[in-house]
Amino acid sequence: MLIKFIDCTETYHNDMDKIIGFFSEYFLSLGISTCQLKLSQLQIVKCTQCRCCTQKKGEEPSKCCMNDDMNEAIDKIEKADAYVILADRNNLFSKNKVHEKFSERLVAYYYWPYGQVQSTPRRISLKKSSILINYNTTKYFINHSFYMSKIYMEHTSTSIGAKVLDWQVITPQENLIKSYEERFKEMAEELISSIAKQAS
Secondary structure (H helix, E strand, O other), X not given: OEEEEEEOOXXXXXXXXXXXXXXXXXXXXXXXXXXXXXXXXXXXXXXOOOOHHHOOOOOOOOOOXXXXXXXXXXXXXXOOOEEXXXXXXXXXXXXXXXXXXXXXXXXXXXXXXXXXXXXEEOOOOOOEEEEEEEEEOOOOOOOHHHHHHHHHHHHHHHHOOXXXXXXXXXXXXXXXXXXXXXXXXXXXXXXXXXHHHHHO
């Protein structure tokens, strides 16, 4: 059993390391392996929208013709049984550029032949599962950045064939883990239960 952290954060946050560390220790204490895919450390270029990767039919994502780290990232994503998807939002009026580029490149998970008006997801049935965590520092309790971040994260999850079980917005706290510990455990248990159901 393998849970992968897909870290879509654009800016380094010590709090995000704490969150990933908490979940990793929790899963490992139950004998569940984890690994992290940190997108900001990968060379992923902007999608050219050539749609070469969308021409081949099938459930598996197609390889991109561009020579960067995206194909390897997809291979690593495919090996996991479930996901913790994390992203940050640091400005009310600008998007997370790291997550935006990655999200666009997930077109490899869609079948979209030339001449067809709309794309079709390769994975209609979401056989895996995910939980979403958005670290938001925009200093407004409720604003459109919360919802836009959620939309991007949900797109990431459904594209790779994972059903979103739960999501949580995190804001900076003096003792972040203590503030969210029970909530994190609740989300972790949801993910573990889902994996167990898939395996049975």
